[in-house]
Amino acid sequence: MKSYDVAVIGSGPGGYVGAIRCAQLGLKTAIIEKYATLGGTCLNVGCIPSKALLDSSHHFEDAVKHFEEHGIDIPGEVKVNLEKMISRKQEVVDQTTGGIDFLMKKNNIDVYHGMGSFKDATHITIEGDETTEIEAKNSIIATGSKPASLPFIDIDKERIITSTEALKLKEVPKHLIIIGGGVIGLELGQVYRRLGAEVTIVEYMDRIIPTMDSGLSKELNKVFKKAKFSIAVSHKVKSVERKGDEVIVKAENKKGEDVEFKGDYCLVSVGRKPYTDGLNAEAAGVKLDDRGRVEVNEHLQTNVKNIYAIGDVVKGAMLAHKAEEEGVFVAETIAGQKPHIDYNLIPGVVYTWPEVASVGKTEEQLKEEGIEYKSGQFPMRALGRSRASMDTDGFVKILADKKTDEILGVHMIGARAADLIAEAVVAMEYRASAEDVARMSHAHPTYTEAVKEAALAATEDRALHV
CATH class of the missing domain: 3.50.50.60 (FAD/NAD(P)-binding domain)
Structure with missing residues (x-):
């Protein structure tokens, strides 16, 4: 029987990133995945394939609606080849999941394919092509989530x-x-x-x-x-x-x-619900809450001290990047370090077009908590870059503390908001004021100028371009 310092059950973003960080820290690591490919929901049937289809369909819509305006003439009718679109999506998925295989090899992480279930707190049985048992000093449950439904709906997977x-x-x-x-x-x-x-x-x-x-x-x-x-x-x-x-x-x-x-x-x-089917958590003594989530403390440790849980299977937002942060957090905790996660500063994104992104407190939350705040908002249509690209929908809104000017929340909708939100996260991680962001030089013409202008608007209503 092989023995490991850490066994990770589940190879989604939380699981595989956690495994890599464990390996980087010198811990002998195994990862267990019940499906044939690594990457979990996000890489196989979630974040990555949906973005591939969003991008492909965006190109199609641009060709139909906007190319002519840009001076691009296409002879004949523009048609959708859905089979090719789905095929390209799968190529993106295959390339991405293949990249995870490479990372496992690079970091000397042993990969087991099969259903991982606890025999007890330090032994895991893996039911795959053959049955294997491994020993693990520490385990990380990263089994993710699956689509939720309503009790009266019969999902036939066809219509x-x-x-x-x-x-x-x-x-x-x-x-x-x-x-x-x-x-x-x-x-x-x-x-x-x-x-x-x-x-x-x-x-x-x-x-x-x-x-x-x-x-x-x-x-x-x-x-x-x-x-x-x-x-x-x-x-x-x-x-x-x-x-x-x-x-x-x-x-x-x-x-x-x-x-x-x-x-x-x-x-x-x-929505989605935590996935713990087949985990046999009770054999290890691990407690689940009334919503099927694995109960953890502030160190993401279960009631069994050598077993941790991360990602969609624990409380909090079901986000791939939250799971990644938790994977690193647990790896470093096991290695004796003292990592930190500020859950208030994990951004949320909707990848429609325009994109929607948010970090920190909403206006509704600030009102509910009785926090005095000021708001600065700037419309995307006022940007030269937005007019050049014909992406004029949306705005950036910055909420700052009325007394201290510290940024409490940033909410945006517009072109590339999914990328722009990172500027807000950095600012808030360093507890920047709206004035701090307002005084930073932003390249012109860019979409990020909307962040600077919103900060100016929150600072004595000083926006320059509206």
């Missing part, structure tokens, strides 16, 4: 589907009904709307992206309406039924009236 099936459809839906107006539903909805599908979003809350700042939600709603999405908020779904190639979704609106939606596909996108 009533999850995000996994939505990434490999054989045809563009005529009418795609999406249950859930969060990140996954909006991103995949935009892919298929660009390709010609009619798209209806049915959301239980009173707005789309309900966990983000309400200003972002309002602006993205405006953009989606302009793109002819149907958006039904404050609707409680009561049933989803398939009749042949038709799906019927029945819901109740805020007035208590029954509403019916009919389409040829229904994407159930109501």
Whole structure:
């Protein structure tokens, strides 16, 4: 039987990054993955493939709607080759997951393919092509999450589907009904709307992206309406039924009236739930909470001192980059270091176009907490760079403490917001004031100038270009 300092169960972003950091710190490390490829949900059926389709569909939409305006004439009709688009997506996935294989070899990490389950707190059984048992001084549970559903919905993976099936459809839906107006539903909805599908979003809350700042939600709603999405908020779904190639979704609106939606596909996108099936956590004595998450303390340590858990399987936002930070945190903790994570400064991103990104407190949270703040906002349409690229939707908003001027939250929607948010994270990590950011030189013309201008707006309303 092989023995390891650390065994990582699950090879998603949290698991594989945690394994690499363990190896870097001189710990003998193994990683266990039940699927044939490494990378977990994010690389195989999540972040990476969805971005590949978003980029491909964005190119198509530009060709159809904007090339002529840019002085680019395309003879003949621009058509979608969905099979090729899906194939390219898979090539991106294969290349990315292959990169993880390389990193495991480079760092001398032993890879086991099969279902990993605890025999006890220091022994793990791996059921693959053959049964293997390993010993581990420490274990990291990084088993991630899977799509959640509603108890009355029968997901047949053909017409009533999850995000996994939505990434490999054989045809563009005529009418795609999406249950859930969060990140996954909006991103995949935009892919298929660009390709010609009619798209209806049915959301239980009173707005789309309900966990983000309400200003972002309002602006993205405006953009989606302009793109002819149907958006039904404050609707409680009561049933989803398939009749042949038709799906019927029945819901109740805020007035208590029954509403019916009919389409040829229904994407159930109501979030994700922790995945611990087959882990046999009880054999190791590891406790789960009432929502199926692994219980951990502030060191991400379970009630069993040599077993840790990270990523989607523990409390907090289900984000790949949060899992990565936690993977590094646990590796360094096991190695005797004293790492730190500020969960308030882990950004959230929606990869629609325009992109939406946020870090820190929302206005709603600051009001709820009774914190006095000031707000500075700058529209993307006022930037020369935005006009040059025809990406004029959106804004950057900076919230700063009214007394100290420290930046408390940054919320943006616009071109490349997913990249721009990193500037806000750096500023807030170093507890910068709005004045600090306002006095930094930003290259012209760039989208980042909107961050400087929003900081100026938050500092005595000094924005220069509005």
